[in-house]
Amino acid sequence: MKKIPKVYVGMSVDILHHGHINILEKASQYGDVLVGLLTDEAIINSKRLPLLNYEQRLKILKGIKFINEVVPQQEWDYSTNLKKYKPEYMIHGDDWIEGPLAPYRNLAIEVLESYGGELIEIPYTKDVSS
Numbered sequence: 001m002k003k004i005p006k007v008y009v010g011m012s013v014d015i016l017h018h019g020h021i022n023i024l025e026k027a028s029q030y031g032d033v034l035v036g037l038l039t040d041e042a043i044i045n046s047k048r049l050p051l052l053n054y055e056q057r058l059k060i061l062k063g064i065k066f067i068n069e070v071v072p073q074q075e076w077d078y079s080t081n082l083k084k085y086k087p088e089y090m091i092h093g094d095d096w097i098e099g100p101l102a103p104y105r106n107l108a109i110e111v112l113e114s115y116g117g118e119l120i121e122i123p124y125t126k127d128v129s130s
Helices: 017-027 040-044 054-064 079-085 102-115
Strands: 006-011 033-040 069-071 089-093 118-122
Touching: 006 079, 006 102, 017 033, 017 089, 017 118, 033 054, 033 079, 069 079, 079 102, 089 102, 102 118
Parallel strands: 006 033, 006 089, 033 069, 089 118
Antiparallel strands: none
């Protein structure tokens, strides 16, 4: 039996919008989608507290057909979860190539390369971020 690839997508999902669905749908084309849902503590360290708490955001994600599993992501840095789950692919919008998220991108690439994983960046859905 052929192993289904694991695809990691990190999200905060403060307000669910079509950009989230777009990235999840694309991720599902590569394999089983594992979402690393940023905890409230991880979010508050980088931006305002989300409107919905972790449990509420988790419940929303569990109802999306493109997602196979949701796990907590305790920090903005994806490295810990990438090392733990070793997905074959990580999907992210291309909005982190430059700017304040670029160091997290570089760390993710380093971890993925350490075990043969691959980063796939898709065009960011403009004007829908919370």
